Amino acid sequence: MAEHDVIVVGGGHNGLTTAAYLAKAGLDVLVLEAKEYAGGGAVTQEVTVPGFHHDLHAIAHIFIQASPLVRDDELGLLSRHGLRYVYPDPCISVVFPDGDSICFYRDVRKTAESIARISPRDADNYLRFFEFADPVLDMLLGGFFAPPPPLGAMFAQLDQSELGQEVLRVLLMSHLEVAQEWFEHDKVKAAMARWVSEILAAPEEGGTGAFLMIMVPLIHRYGLGFAVGGSGALTAATARALASYGGAIRTSAPVERILFEGERAIGVRLASGEVLRARKAVAANLNIAQIPELVEHRFGADWQRKVDRLKPAGFVLLVGHLALAEAPIFRAGPEATSAGLQEVCLPLPELRQAFDGLKYGRPASMMPSIGVASVWDPSRAPEGKHTLxxxxxxxxxxxSGGWQEVFEESFTAFCALTTNMSWSKVLHHVVHSPDDSERFNAAWPKGDPGHFGSQIFQFLGYRPLPNMGYRLPAESLYLVGPSTHPGSGITGGGRAAAQCILSDLGLGSGE
Structure with a gap:
């Protein structure tokens, strides 16, 4: 029987990151991935035409830029393992159907100048909001890439100061309510709400106000990164780092059961019947909803009910991957065109109605998000051509209707915002519906890569369950990935999970 110190089940971005930190600390680590390749949502493939490299799911790397994983290059991804980023500026442009736009630059004052074209008063309000949120970012990010404190303790600490009380109040609000308090013009409020909705939370969803408070200073400090070559470059660099520390990855190795001796997790059984032993720990980079079956429901009905009551995200994603004969040119002008991402935004009343419609089965196809990473990273497409x-x-x-119909509506809305786009500029396209995404990754229910919603009652120290952290209710068994803090997206969140495991093993924090 093969033995390792730690077995990590699931070779997505978080599983690989966790494994690399554990291996760096001197542990013998094996990652098991069910698919024929590792990476989870951080994968890049030629799904349209040869030579066009498309990020299948994650495209923009924002939160990870603030993590010591990248900021301090703790695993050598940048210095030794080939990871490179390009940083578009402006990072994001929010584009309205009438041709107005707001561009978010690394420079907060340039961003304010963009807002001033719509509302001079809100340009000043934006600077004021940044001054409020910037020091708060330090407060919140301190626990973003490490195991979070218990939520009650965090709230009690915040309640000790006037600034902390303001932060606590924002944490409990919706991000639209926060925008409505700070800004005056409906387009500015709508732009802020549209931007934050990328976390898959509608603007009026309670307990999401923190994300506006985080994302504004975050984008100005760290920017938006495109991994050169695609998101798969992050996966490849992390895999190389893991190998350099002596760790290994096995693909096409689906895990059927986690094995126990008494109350201790001691290994796994693969679908093939092969048994692998873990001397020190098993870490599951899975959706928490997958755990009961893997452990044969040994944690009991009460624990199962807590898992079952987790609230899903308010909506999910449909993604079109297109090979283009040329790059789009937006009617909003060269400034909006040059941004890393374009987010289409409706005026505030229509924006709220569009998000409300999602509750009743109606897609928000008139406000797509657009990324043409090949403008900033020419390696993704043949010369003169582009990926969309x-x-x-x-x-x-x-x-009613079908997914292809929804995609065509979104594509039509996109074309109307440009001067040059039509079906004649599309060399080939592939549509990935929520159903396709669920088939792509069994941990993504209804295609949600975040596993479930990010409202405050299931975020920070309450993600996935109140004050559970990364420890499942068995000795030496851990949960890592989007079901745990800091949640969905390219965050480098496996760093925090590794700190928890290393602390339990008496090996420090692995920093």
Whole structure:
């Protein structure tokens, strides 16, 4: 029987990151991945035409830029293992159907100048909001890439100061309510709400206000990164780092059961019947909803009920991958065109109605998100050609129609915002619906890569369950990945999970 110190089940971005930190600390680590390749949502493939490299799911790397994983290059991904980033500026442009736009630059004052074209008063309000949120970012990010404190203790600490009380109040609000308090013009409020909705939370969803408070200073400090070559470059660099520390990855190795001796997890059984032993720990980079079956429901009905009551995200994603004959030119002008991402935004009343429609099976196809990473990273497409990532917010199930119809509506909305786009510029396209995404990754229910919603009652120290952290209710068994803090997206969140495991093993924090 093969033995390792730690077995990590699931070779997505978080599983690989966790494994690399554990291996760096001197542990013998094996990652098991069910698919024929590792990476989870951080994968890049030629799914349209040869030579066009498309990020299948994650495209923009924002939160990870603030992590010591990248900021301090703790695993040598940048210095030794080939990872490179390009940083578009402006990072994001929010584009309105009438041609107005707001561009978010690394420079906060340039961003304010962009806002001033719509509302001079809100340009000043934006600077004021940044001054409020910037020191708060340090407060919140301190626990973003490490195991979070218990939520009650965090709230009690915040309640000790006037600034902390303001932060606590924002944490409990919706991000639209926060925008409405700080800004005056409906387009500015709508732009802020549209931007934050990328976390898959509708603007009026309670307990999401913290994300506006985080994302504004975050984008100005660290920017938006495109991994050169695609998101798969992050996976490849992390895999190389893991190997350099003596760790290994096995693909096409689905795990059927986690094995126990008494209350201790001691290994796994693969679908093939092969048994692998873990001397020190098993870490599952899975959706917490997958755990009961893997452990044969040994944690009991009460624990199962807590898992079952987790609230899903308000909506999910449909993604179109297109090979283009040329790059789009937006009617909003060269400034909006040059941004790393374009987010289409409706005026505030229509924006709220569009998000409300998602509750009733109606897609928000008129406000897609657009990424043409090949403008900034020419390695992704043949010379003069481009890749298009066209993302739409959709309900898990449509009230009527089909996914291709939704994609075509989104593509039509996108073309109307440009001077040069039409079907004649599309060399080939592939559509990935929520159903396709669920088939792609069994941990993504209804295609949600975040596993479930990010409201405050299931975030920070309450993600996935109140004050559970990364420890499942068995000795030496851990949960890592989007089901745990800091949640969905390219965050480098496996760093925090590794700190928890290393602390339990008496090996420090692995920093």
């Amino acid at each position: 990532y066209l993302l739409s917010f959709v309900p898990p199930e449509l009230a």
